[in-house]
Amino acid sequence: xxxxxxxxxxxxxxxxxxxxxxxxxxxxxxxxxxxxxxxxxxxxxxxxxxxxxxxxxxxxxxxxxxxxxxxxxxxxxxxxxxxxxxxxxxxxxxxxxxxxxxxxxxxxxxxxxxxxxxxxxxxxxxxxxxxxxxxxxxxxxxxxxxxxxxxxxxxxxxxxxxxxxxxxxxxxxxxxxxxxxxxxxxxxxxxxxxxxxxxxxxxxxxxxxxxxxxxxxxxxxxxxxxxxxxxxxxxxxxxxxxxxxxxxxxxxxxxxxxxxxxxxxxxxxxxxxxxxxxxxxxxxxxxxxxxxxxxxxxxxxxxxxxxxxxxxxxxxxxxxxxxxxxxxxxxxxxxxxxxxxxxxxxxxxxxxxxxxxxxxxxxxxxxxxxxxxxxxxxxxxxxxxxxxxxxxxxxxxxxxxxxxxxxxxxxxxxxxxxxxxxxxxxxxxxxxxxxxxxxxxxxxxxxxxxxxxxxxxxxxxxxxxxxxxxxxxxx
Numbered sequence: 004x005x006x007x008x009x010x011x012x013x014x015x016x017x018x019x020x021x022x023x024x025x026x027x028x029x030x031x032x033x034x035x036x037x038x039x040x041x042x043x044x045x046x047x048x049x050x051x052x053x054x055x056x057x058x059x060x061x062x063x064x065x066x067x068x069x070x071x072x073x074x075x076x077x078x079x080x081x082x083x084x085x086x087x088x089x090x091x092x093x094x095x096x097x098x099x100x101x102x103x104x105x106x107x108x109x110x111x112x113x114x115x116x117x118x119x120x121x122x123x124x125x126x127x128x129x130x131x132x133x134x135x136x137x138x139x140x141x142x143x144x145x146x147x148x149x150x151x152x153x154x155x156x157x158x159x160x161x162x163x164x165x166x167x168x169x170x171x172x173x174x175x176x177x178x179x180x181x182x183x184x185x186x187x188x189x190x191x192x193x194x195x196x197x198x199x200x201x202x203x204x205x206x207x208x209x210x211x212x213x214x215x216x217x218x219x220x221x222x223x224x225x226x227x228x229x230x231x232x233x234x235x236x237x238x239x240x241x242x243x244x245x246x247x248x249x250x251x252x253x254x255x256x257x258x259x260x261x262x263x264x265x266x267x268x269x270x271x272x273x274x275x276x277x278x279x280x281x282x283x284x285x286x287x288x289x290x291x292x293x294x295x296x297x298x299x300x301x302x303x304x305x306x307x308x309x310x311x312x313x314x315x316x317x318x319x320x321x322x323x324x325x326x327x328x329x330x331x332x333x334x335x336x337x338x339x340x341x342x343x344x345x346x347x348x349x350x351x352x353x354x355x356x357x358x359x360x361x362x363x364x365x366x367x368x369x370x371x372x373x374x375x376x377x378x379x380x381x382x383x384x385x386x387x388x389x390x391x392x393x394x395x396x397x398x399x400x401x402x403x404x405x406x407x408x409x410x411x412x413x414x415x416x417x418x419x420x421x422x423x424x425x426x427x428x429x430x431x432x433x434x435x436x437x438x439x440x441x442x443x444x445x446x447x448x449x450x451x452x453x454x455x456x457x458x459x460x461x462x463x464x465x466x467x468x469x470x471x472x473x474x475x476x477x478x
Contacts, residue, residue, distance in 0.1 A: 004219065004221075004272070004315075005059075005105070005219060005221075006060075006192065006221045006223075006272060006273065006315065006351060007315045007351065007403060007404065008397055008403045009058075009059050009060045009105070009351050009397075010056075010057050010058045010059060010060070010346075010351070010352055010353075010354070010393045010396065010397065011058060011060050011061075011062050011107070011317065011351060011352070011353035011354070012053045012056065012058035012060070012061050012062065012104075012353070012354055012356065013061075013062040013064070013319075013322060013323070013353055013354065013355045013356060014046065014049075014061065014062070014063055014064065014356045015064040015073075015323040015356070015373075015374045016043065016046070016063055016064060016065075016066050016073075016086055017064075017065070017072065017073050017083070017085065017086065017374070018323075018371065018373075018374025018375060018376060019046075019356060019374070019375075019376060019377055020042040020043060020045060020046075020086050020376065021042065021376030022042070022083070022085040022086050023085055024071065024371075025070070025071055026068070026069060026070055026071065026077070026083065026084070026085055041086075041087040041088065041091045042086050042087060043066070043082065043086040043087035043091050043092055043095055044087065044091050044094065044095060046061075046063075046095045046098075046099070047094070047095055047098040047099075048379070049380055050098055050099055050101075050102035050104060051102065052380040052382075053102075053104060054102050054103060054104060055390060056354065056359055056386065056389060056390050056393060057389070057390050057391075057392070057393020057394050057396075057397065058104070058354065058393065059103060059104055059105060059397070060104060060105040060106070060107055060191070060192070061099055061104050061105070061106055061107065062107040062109070062194055062353070063106070063107070063108055063109065064109045064194075064323055065083075065109045065111055065196075066082055066083060066086065066092060066108065066109075067079055067080070067081060067082060067083060068081045068082070068083045068084065069083060069116055069118075070116040070117065070118045070162070071116075071162075072370070073109070073111070074111050074114075074116075074163065074196060075114075075115065075116025075117070075118070075162055075163055076111050076114075076115045076116055076119060077115070077116055077118040077119055077120070078119075078120065079176070079177065079180035080180055080183060089187060092188055093187055093188055096188040096189055096190065097189075100189065105191040105192065106188065106189070106190045106191055106192070107190070107191060107192035107193065107194055107221070107223070108184060108188075108190050108192075108193055108194070109193075109194045109196055110181070110193040110194065110195050110196060111196045112166070112168070112177050112195065112196070112201065112205075112209075113157060113165065113166065113168070113196065113197045113200045113201055114156075114157040114163040114164055114165045114166055114197075115163070115164050115166060116162065116163065116164065117148070117161075117162055117164060119164065121134035121137050121138075122134070122137075122138060122164050125137075125138065125140065125152075126150055129142065129151065129152060130142055136167060136170055136172075137166060137167055137170055137172065137173050138154050138155070138164055138165065138166060138167055139154060139155035139165055139167055140152050140153065140154045140155075141153040141154075146161055147161050148161060157197070157200070168201065168202055168205045169202070169204075169205075174205070174208065178209075178212050181193070181212070181213065181216070182216060185216050185217065185220075191217070191219070191220065191221065192220060192221035192222070192223060193213070193220075193221070193222055193223070194223050194224075194225065195209075195222060195223065195224040195225060195271065196225055197225055198224025198225050198226055198234050198271060198274065199224070199225070199226045199227060199229075199234065201224075201234075203233075203234075203236070203270060206222075206224075206234065206236075206270040206271060207236070207269065207270060209222065210222055210269050210270055210271070211269075221272050221273070222270075222271045222272050222273075223271060223272060223273045223274065223275070223317055224270075224271040224273070224274045224275070225274070225275050226274040226275055226277065227275075227277045228277065228278075230310065231274040231276070231310070231311065231314075231316065232310065232311070234270055234271050234274050235270050235271050235272070235273070235274060235314065236269050236270035236271075272315075273314070273315055273316055273317055273351065274316055274317065275316065275317045275319070276302075276316035276317060276318045276319075276350055278298055278302070279295065279298050279299065279302070279316075279318055279348070279350075280318070280319055280320070280325075282294050282295040282298040282299075283295055283320060283328075283341055283344060283345060284320070284328055284331045284332060284341065286434075287332060287334070287337040287340070287341055287434055288331070288332060288333050288334075288337075290414050290415050290434060290435075291414055292412055292413065292414060292415065292416060292417040292432070292434065293412055293414070295344065295417065296409050296412045296417050296419065299348055299349065299407055299409075299419065300407065300408075300409055302316075302349070302407075303349045303406070303407035304407055304408060304409075305406060305407075305408050311349075312406070314349075315349070315350060315351050316349075316350045316351070317350065317351050317353055318345055318348060318349075318350035318351065318352055318353065319345070319352070319353040319354075319355065320341060320342065320345055320354075320355075320358065321355050321358055322353070322355050323355065323370075323373055323374055324366075324370075324373070325366060325373070326364060326365050326366040326367075326373070327355070327357075327358055327362055327363050327364040327365075327373065328341065328358060329358065329361045329362065329363045330363040330364055330365045335361070336436070336469075336470045337434060337470065338361060338385055339385060339388050339470060339471075339472065340432050340433065340434055340470050340471060340472050342385075342388065342389055342392060342472075343388075343392060343430070343432055343471075343472025344417075344430070344432050344472065345392075346389075346392035346393065346395070346396045346402075347392075347396070347402060347419075347421070347428075347430035347432075347472070347474055348407075348419070348430070349405075349407055349421075352392075352393070352396065354389060356377065357375070357377055359385065359386045359389050360380075360381040360382060360383045360385055360386050361383070361385050362375075391454055392454070392472075395453045395454055395474055398453075399421075399426065399428055399453060399474070399476075400423040400424070400425055400426045401421040401422060401423040401426035401427060401428040401476075402421055402428055402430075402474065403423075404423045405421035405422045405423040405426070405427075405428065406420075406421065406422045406423075407419060407420070407421060408420045408422075410429060410443040410444065410445075411431075411441055411442070411443040413439075415433065415434045415435040415439070416431075416432065416433050416434065416435065416439050416441060416467065417430075417431075417432050418430065418431040418432075418441055418443050426476065427446070427447075427476070427477040428453065428474055428475065428476050428477070429443070429445060429450065429473075429474075429475040429477065430472070430473075430474055430475075431465065431467055431471075431472065431473045431474075431475055432467075432471070432472050433467035433468065433469065433470065433471045433472075434470065435469060435470075436469050436470065437469055438466055438467060438468050438469055439466070439467045440463075440464040440465070440466050440467075441464055441465045441466075441467055442464040443464075443465075445461045445475075445477055446477060447461065447477040447478055448460060448461055448462070448478075449461065449477075449478050450465065450475040450476060450477055450478070451475065451476045451478065452473045452474060452475055452476075453474040453475075453476050454472070454473065454474050455473075459475065
């Protein structure tokens with residue numbers, strides 16, 4: 004599967020393109036609207052930089068019409084007018100594909116904004132609205148916005164109106180939008196926002212539907228804690244046809260079924276690996292490689308109870324919701340070995356725009372600090388390092404598909420083994436300011452660093468330079 008060998012490049016378009024903070028036109032304040040042109044076209048100018056970095060898939064956070072930040076959707080079918088048009092994004096997607104890049108969009112299906120057309124109809128008509136069952140509403144209560152009825156907001160955020168995903172009409176509306184995204188923009192994958200909130204019945208039906216659109220279409224779910232297997236599942240869809248699977252919900256205002264067919268227990272292909280995101284930076288800041296080593300062994304190690312053996316979770320150093328890793332690390336010398344760990348451990352590595360040259364941003368300064376406008380890409384030694392790591396990652400069978408075993412663990416060093424059918428690679432990381440001679444059983448007499456091409460004899464151990472990473476292939 005193409006995703007298993009990919010490197011992801013993530014962009015938060017509304018910030019990246021400098022869009023106004025509020026969609027004033029959509030919010031009914033046309034006199035305040037500022038002309039932003041067709042800024043989404045600027046993404047085309049980054050295609051070669053992204054490709055040179057070694058990425059082969061671009062993840063774009065919300066691009067469709069919303070009230071403010073993209074996750075408060077107004078219209079699933081129309082590109083946000085603050086950044087462009089559907090025709091503009093069709094050109095962008097075509098340019099990315101021509102550059103050899105796949106396109107993953109952010110699918111925000113759990114909730115919408117208060118400006119979503121169906122919710123506005125409920126605000127106007129109350130119980131007489133045909134869309135009242137699109138949401139979880141109680142007309143005997145009231146909302147913090149004094150709507151005259153209570154509704155469920157996402158995790159208590161009432162600007163985000165939770166959808167009733169057991170209503171077939173809601174599902175059909177969303178799935179028709181996804182079909183339009185494939186037909187108009189030829190997208191290859193979806194990131195599922197707050198996938199941990201989506202019912203498994205919904206995920207099964209979504210998987211069956213997207214499989215029918217493109218056989219290699221990928222669903223990658225945002226998950227935070229707990230067992231990620233709950234959102235990936237097992238098995239294969241058994242149904243047929245473009246309609247997708249049967250919806251086993253509790254009906255809604257028009258009840259019945261959304262699509263025909265049957266499905267198994269297959270859910271997302273992958274999820275985000277937040278457990279190891281924390282372990283990455285924390286291990287370097289506390290100089291305790293046992294933390295990340297134990298997390299990776301728990302997830303992918305040789306024991307029978309290992310959680311995600313054979314899975315390809317999305318691994319990352321930062322993203323649009325957390326502080327930039329360059330702001331988190333107490334020692335900036337740890338940036339390169341941290342990325343070395345990221346690209347060598349099990350999973351699909353992701354790079355957040357600007358972090359490839361060490362851009363900083365602190366969550367305590369608000370979301371805008373994490374999502375800045377950038378005019379043009381920069382390159383430095385970190386960019387070159389990540390580019391080399393990505394190249395090696397994609398070419399190595401062991402790094403993409405291999406098993407995991409800790410071969411050496413100290414507070415400041417870690418060496419772990421990745422073994423596939425045809426290859427064995429040891430990922431060796433030294434977080435210390437001093438060199439370190441690593442003694443571990445390589446099972447061979449010679450190792451070659453896939454990053455530099457240097458050869459090493461295993462007799463007497465391998466000397467790891469300060470703040471270094473090696474991908475040592477066994478012969």
